[in-house]
Amino acid sequence: MKQPAKRTAFFISDGTGITSEALGHSLLAQFDSIEFEQITLPYIDTPDKAKEAVSRINNAAIQDGTRPLIFDTVVNEDIRSIIAESSAFKIDVFSSFLKPLESELDARSNYSVGKSHGIVEQTRYKDRIDSVNFAIDNDDGARTRQYANADIILVGVSRCGKTPTCLYMAMQFGIKAANYPLTEEDLEFSKLPDVLEAHKHKLYGLTIDSFQLAAIRHERRANSRYASLDQCDFEVREVEKLFKKLNIPAINTTNFSIEEISTRIMAQAGLNRRMN
Amino acid sequence: MKQPAKRTAFFISDGTGITSEALGHSLLAQFDSIEFEQITLPYIDTPDKAKEAVSRINNAAIQDGTRPLIFDTVVNEDIRSIIAESSAFKIDVFSSFLKPLESELDARSNYSVGKSHGIVEQTRYKDRIDSVNFAIDNDDGARTRQYANADIILVGVSRCGKTPTCLYMAMQFGIKAANYPLTEEDLEFSKLPDVLEAHKHKLYGLTIDSFQLAAIRHERRANSRYASLDQCDFEVREVEKLFKKLNIPAINTTNFSIEEISTRIMAQAGLNRRMN
Numbered sequence: 001m002k003q004p005a006k007r008t009a010f011f012i013s014d015g016t017g018i019t020s021e022a023l024g025h026s027l028l029a030q031f032d033s034i035e036f037e038q039i040t041l042p043y044i045d046t047p048d049k050a051k052e053a054v055s056r057i058n059n060a061a062i063q064d065g066t067r068p069l070i071f072d073t074v075v076n077e078d079i080r081s082i083i084a085e086s087s088a089f090k091i092d093v094f095s096s097f098l099k100p101l102e103s104e105l106d107a108r109s110n111y112s113v114g115k116s117h118g119i120v121e122q123t124r125y126k127d128r129i130d131s132v133n134f135a136i137d138n139d140d141g142a143r144t145r146q147y148a149n150a151d152i153i154l155v156g157v158s159r160c161g162k163t164p165t166c167l168y169m170a171m172q173f174g175i176k177a178a179n180y181p182l183t184e185e186d187l188e189f190s191k192l193p194d195v196l197e198a199h200k201h202k203l204y205g206l207t208i209d210s211f212q213l214a215a216i217r218h219e220r221r222a223n224s225r226y227a228s229l230d231q232c233d234f235e236v237r238e239v240e241k242l243f244k245k246l247n248i249p250a251i252n253t254t255n256f257s258i259e260e261i262s263t264r265i266m267a268q269a270g271l272n273r274r275m276n
Numbered sequence: 277m278k279q280p281a282k283r284t285a286f287f288i289s290d291g292t293g294i295t296s297e298a299l300g301h302s303l304l305a306q307f308d309s310i311e312f313e314q315i316t317l318p319y320i321d322t323p324d325k326a327k328e329a330v331s332r333i334n335n336a337a338i339q340d341g342t343r344p345l346i347f348d349t350v351v352n353e354d355i356r357s358i359i360a361e362s363s364a365f366k367i368d369v370f371s372s373f374l375k376p377l378e379s380e381l382d383a384r385s386n387y388s389v390g391k392s393h394g395i396v397e398q399t400r401y402k403d404r405i406d407s408v409n410f411a412i413d414n415d416d417g418a419r420t421r422q423y424a425n426a427d428i429i430l431v432g433v434s435r436c437g438k439t440p441t442c443l444y445m446a447m448q449f450g451i452k453a454a455n456y457p458l459t460e461e462d463l464e465f466s467k468l469p470d471v472l473e474a475h476k477h478k479l480y481g482l483t484i485d486s487f488q489l490a491a492i493r494h495e496r497r498a499n500s501r502y503a504s505l506d507q508c509d510f511e512v513r514e515v516e517k518l519f520k521k522l523n524i525p526a527i528n529t530t531n532f533s534i535e536e537i538s539t540r541i542m543a544q545a546g547l548n549r550r551m552n
Binding site: 007015017018019021022023025026027030031032033034040042043071073075088089092093094096097098100101102107110111123129131132136139161163164167168169172216238241257258259260263264267273 | 291292294296297298299301302303306307308309310316318319347349358365369370372373374375376377379381383385386401404405408409412415437439440443444447448461492533534535536539540543549551
């Protein structure tokens with residue numbers, strides 16, 4: 001049977017839409033023969049917004065010549081019943097899983113919106129803000145006197161991905177992550193800067209393919225020695241040698257997303273996610 | 277019926293575990309009468325790791341005196357069948373939804389790990405790194421000459437949550453977000469700094485309850501005028517007046533998580549998520 005050219009997928013939520021989006025992405029990624037237009041509709045928390053969503057969905061159905069997909073994590077029953085009237089194929093996350101969970105847990109779920117807030121959430125929020133501030137304050141070797149409080153210290157050559165990785169670990173998991181750039185000088189002497197020696201057990205290395213490093217550096221300083229393939233080759237080779245010599249665990253970031261780099265480091269370094 | 281004191285929930289994935297974690301959190305948040313210990317097991321991608329996971333699950337069952345819950349987003353069939361042998365109640369995300377999707381889409385899903393990588397992912401990665409760098413470069417009014425390239429510019433008093441919100445929007449959605457602190461002086465004259473005037477349509481205000489602001493500032497500079505409730509009261513009152521006078525849309529961050537603040541701003545400012 002011939003496939004339609006495109007399918008539209010809606011991720012619908014009465015909250016941020018992040019759960020529905022993550023789930024929908026993962027499921028749709030399993031169908032790489034089909035092109036999806038993916039639209040997130042967060043905060044669908046009133047009947048009016050739900051009706052507006054339904055009209056967007058129905059318009060997409062007409063446009064595509066085929067019914068859209070809906071990944072629905074709305075909790076409120078009134079909103080759900082409005083959305084159910086749209087001409088879409090619906091993956092209904094809560095109704096699929098809440099009933100079996102209720103019976104397994106021998107408890108009723110609170111079918112209400114926004115129940116997850118409160119004191120616990122507020123503490124988590126503060127932890128994460130603190131960790132984000134820590135990552136910024138301790139970015140790029142700017143300061144080193146807080147290293148005693150760090151959960152982990154990422155080391156690697158300039159532009160290998162240290163900063164976004166630290167920030168992601170802070171934001172997502174409340175991890176206090178510092179980072180320190182290893183310079184040409186460190187690499188020539190094949191030795192850690194003194195300031196890192198005391199914290200050697202907290203170090204984690206990032207490395208990257210030299211071709212990609214050159215491309216990234218090129219955008220920062222085009223045609224510089226810094227961005228040349230020779231220089232990148234040298235730095236990457238030496239930094240990998242150093243990691244090996246000092247038994248510093250390391251990950252090559254070239255083919256990984258920020259999420260993957262962060263979660264792999266945490267798993268390998270035995271750091272616990274603090275966002276549960 | 278009496279509830280057991282605690283249930284252990286495992287989020288199991290052959291990838292980052294982020295989807296399984298997000299889904300599991302959302303579902304368990306619907307049962308606030310029960311205390312859950314939540315454990316994420318990412319990168320369960322070999323039979324050995326799966327067997328280790330099963331032994332952790334079975335130990336938790338013994339410890340708790342009741343079977344744990346599993347939220348499973350493993351794709352690989354061999355791994356899945358090992359995990360299925362554990363003594364747990366399993367919410368099986370892929371098998372629940374992939375079959376109905378296959379039939380709706382009239383296509384087979386690729387039952388393989390890591391298929392979602394490739395050129396597309398790499399572009400997204402670069403976009404996000406660029407956006408994170410943009411957020412850092414344009415944090416706290418440090419630079420203003422790139423405002424023409426900003427998708428949005430957050431304004432508000434010191435410590436109201438601008439920086440983490442910018443970084444989250446960058447990291448999660450590839451949005452270029454700058455932020456600029458409104459100082460006492462700006463507030464006294466009840467007028468925007470000149471540098472913001474040209475970009476007024478990109479401004480979005482953050483505000484916060486003065487009591488919480490005082491608490492946050494207190495941690496930064498205890499017992500300072502900056503952290504006093506009087507000062508915080510004054511700044512918050514004036515900044516809210518300014519937002520109103522100039523028709524700058526604004527959000528009160530007090531009771532929201534970083535995800536909620538970010539996704540609400542994006543929805544209200546009409547910014548598209550770039551991570552689809």
